[in-house]
Amino acid sequence: MLPVDEIRLNFNPASLVVLNIVLGFLMFGIALDTRVADFKRVLRMPVAMAVGIAAQFVVLPAVTYALTLALNPGPSIALGMILVACCPPGNVSNILTHRAQGNVALSVSMTAISNALAIVLMPLNFAFWAGMHPTASALFRSIALDPIEMAGHIVVIIGIPFVLGIACAEKLPRITEKVRKPARILSFLCLIGFIVGAVAGNWRYFLDYVGLVLLAVAIHDALAFGTGYVCARATGLSDYDRRAVSIEVGIRNAGLGLVLIFSFFGGLGGMAVVAGVWGFWDIIAGLALASWWGRRPPVKPAGVDT
Template sequence: MSDIDSVTLNFTPGSLVALNIVLAAIMLGIALDTTVADFRRALTKPKAMAVGVAAQFLLLPAVTFVLTLALDPAPSIALGMILVACCPPGNISNVLTHRAGGDVALSVSMTAVSNVLAIFLMPVNLAFWGGLHPDTRALLRSVDLDAASMITEIALIIGVPFVVGIWLASRFPAVAARVQPWVKNGSLVALLAFIAAALAGNASYFAAYVGVVLVAVFLHDTIALGLGYLCGWATGLPEYSRRAVSFEVGIRNAGLGLGLVFTFFDGLGGMAVVAGWWGIWDIIAGLVLATVWSRRPARRKAAA
């Protein structure tokens, strides 16, 4: 199994540019549906926001660290799991929250705030937990990870399209409203197609390690979704808000993680396969959970 640590997946520079464009389009889609009022709304629900942010950036990476120690996968797989846990939420979380009958306003606000925070917190979390792990520490040293370069890369993929999207939504709301569904849905389909193509193009590697990756991603995603809900329950949030927090913690922007794997880790096998499969599986798991919850209406009480 350790062979996967020396495998680099096939990925051309042109493909990486295309992936970054798709990721930027996803962020633009989120931003076109975000306004300054969403950030103000976040201030009206400080408890729910604090719970969601803490669960994403403090608890999930810590729990993932423990999970990698328990499963003891190949180092590159473990680092891939840590990387995904450090990613911000994906915009599909808002769709799933709506389908589940959860607090969509909280979900949108949390996605916006979390993506801004991720520009700085994601590199810090990856460096800390990856450096703390006895098996992944050597991988981080081998690539000489530069936090400043990663912050710049994330800022270009997340920050720039986010600022542009919010500006367009504020300056030209009618145009933004018409364009947003196409950008949001089109970029999501493009990302899924991109991930599927990447996995298919490296099918031999995926087939060789599919067992451990399926188990790792299944457990990891289940724990992430459960962690969000449990944090909401433990802090007294109503069911309406717990569902939103659950999807904000459980749905990660694994596409961003995949882009970073190819940018900073040269397509390292275990990391790329974990990020690629997570990007597909968390949507499947999220849709199943949202469908189950949609049959049980939640109490629509505003979060504190």
């Protein structure tokens, strides 16, 4: 069995084009749930928003970096963990926050702001943490990733669909209301389908190497949810807000990670296996956490409807 850092998972160019389209549609679906008012709402809860954004783009990548040093996985696995940590959340976080009886308005606003910021911050964040990693940096440099090219790719599959979705939601509210839920469900199912397809098309590799990443992914995912919760609690946010922040930080868009891995890293083994396993594990863990919270009504701050 080849070392995981030496394998390349197969994903033909035509399928990659379709996956890019599906991910763009997913971003469009997220934007249909977004209004300009969501960005204005940030002004009414600046502390909670600042905590959530900092937890996602500063604390989680740093925690992930420390975890890769502690676990000392293969370089490509470490790169995969860092890349996933730098991904923005998806709209499944809004669904899970609702199920957890958390602050959905905060969750939706964080998703909108995070996806907008990720266009610039994601490639810079990844290049920073990957470039300074003691074992993965050499592999990262050998790939010669151009952060500007990666940012341009993110603009196409996140930025443009996101802007179009918001414009549609603002200018065509009646049509948006009719297609919003079906579009969200369809795009999510398509994304899951492509993750399944990526795994199925490389089933032998996943069987061979899943044991190398499963424990790391489980620990990493738990730390991601925990990072959001601890940051929210440490800054004095209410239980109602803590649930939203925890889920927003814990849920990462592994589908975007897979697109970038196949587009810029040639399906590099450890990275692709981490993103593929994360895509399933993250949803299972998120559902379990949201269901547990859902059976325990939160203590809401004064002025919030119960």
